[in-house]
Amino acid sequence: DVKVTQSSRYLVKRTGEKVFLECVQDMDHENMFWYRQDPGLGLRLIYFSYDVKMKEKGDIPEGYSVSREKKERFSLILESASTNQTSMYLCASRGSYNEQFFGPGTRLTVL
Amino acid sequence: LAKTTQPISMDSYEGQEVNITCSHNNIATNDYITWYQQFPSQGPRFIIQGYKTKVTNEVASLFIPADRKSSTLSLPRVSLSDTAVYYCLVGDPILTGGGNKLTFGTGTQLKVEL
DSSP states (O other): OOOOOESOOOOETTOOOOOOOOOOEESSSOOOOOEEEETTTTTEEEEEETTTTEEEEEEOOOTEEEEETTEEEEEEEESSSOOOGOEEEEEEOOOTHHHHHEEEEEEEOOO | OOBBBEEEEEETTOOOOOOEEEEEETTTTTEEEEEEOOOOOOOOOOEEESSSSSESSSSSSEEEEETTTTEEESSSSGGGOOOOOEEEEEEOOOOGGGOOOOOOOEEEEEEEEE
């Protein structure tokens, strides 16, 4: 089975802090994604990567950056966390038939 | 990317068959239709994918008419544990790079009661 893991299930940070969310997949997938999910808004794509060091902006990239130095790892970075970035963050990797395998999510609270 | 429309919520009872319909009027020739299930505090889980006619697996069936402008996810004999949000997506599974992303909408909240 494909396994996608995220570094934390719950995270509490203060406004202005730099926040790193890590995601690791074990199936050698080329494509990885970061989403945020908020009540009433569904999943919204922040960034995705289709190869090492390759990235593209999703629908809501403002306030975020990403890093993909190794194929199995895709990091989401909040350079200066703000309260409106309080959300559930979901990482996914893409399989051979375009199905996405999701991690358990990180619930981030910014105070 | 093809936009999808599905009901916001549905209610059912245990043992009933549930059909959730998704509209995707501007689906492209190479697009496939994919359904995901999401439980609270978990990431979405892939259920089923199809291109045309009917696809069935151990979890669900997917019915796609000839014009492919809609699709119906069918869950046989639901139980309480099927209470979840169900997302319908369309996209080309072959595209790589920038064309690869899928767009999740707000999904359909299915509530199953006794």
